[in-house]
Amino acid sequence: MPTDKRITRIEGVLARRQPDLRVVLEGVTIAHNASAVIRTCDAAGILHLDLISPNPDLLEFNEAITTRTEKWLEIGVHASASECLSRLKERGFTIVATRLSDKSVPYTELDYGRPLALVFGSESEGISDEALAFADQVIRIPMVGMVQSLNLSVSVAVVLYEAFRQRQALGYFDKSRLDPAEYEALKAKWLKNSKP
Numbered sequence: 001m002p003t004d005k006r007i008t009r010i011e012g013v014l015a016r017r018q019p020d021l022r023v024v025l026e027g028v029t030i031a032h033n034a035s036a037v038i039r040t041c042d043a044a045g046i047l048h049l050d051l052i053s054p055n056p057d058l059l060e061f062n063e064a065i066t067t068r069t070e071k072w073l074e075i076g077v078h079a080s081a082s083e084c085l086s087r088l089k090e091r092g093f094t095i096v097a098t099r100l101s102d103k104s105v106p107y108t109e110l111d112y113g114r115p116l117a118l119v120f121g122s123e124s125e126g127i128s129d130e131a132l133a134f135a136d137q138v139i140r141i142p143m144v145g146m147v148q149s150l151n152l153s154v155s156v157a158v159v160l161y162e163a164f165r166q167r168q169a170l171g172y173f174d175k176s177r178l179d180p181a182e183y184e185a186l187k188a189k190w191l192k193n194s195k196p
Helices: 004-015 031-043 081-090 152-169 180-193
Strands: 021-026 048-052 074-078 094-098 116-120 137-140
Touching (some): 004 180, 021 031, 021 081, 021 152, 031 048, 031 152, 074 081, 081 094, 081 116, 116 152
Parallel strands (some): 021 048, 021 116, 094 116, 094 137
């Protein structure tokens, strides 16, 4: 049975989760990176992480890196970009792809206050053309060094903390933004997952 202190902690963390800001990872094959992204999502108040992978069993999370934060996220697995992103579009999410191109804008120019699905591609290939076809906007992280990209987990952290900054300024972390029924269902699940 969780202690009163643990229950209060769970309620506080859950109340700050952002149901309308999702991270989507497409084709990630390095478990270390996926594990680091999970930890960052938890820290930044993300509730939903979507994995686009035809072989999700190949991606085992490293608990030493995630610090078991995967139990505080709703992780969805999808066989294709189309399956995942078409559903999110239908639900009113703006699809934002991360890619270095002439059409991309710096990540700081994006309005993170609206419902967004932030799509990050694989370490070697980036985002597929299939995923890019769903993008409403394309962003990039400006760089002035010899390399043209950051490690996947670092890229996710950079973008998420801009979203965090903007949403904090809008007061999105001041009170729960979850539907009351969803909040109660998740609270019950989190309490069950919680160790004393």
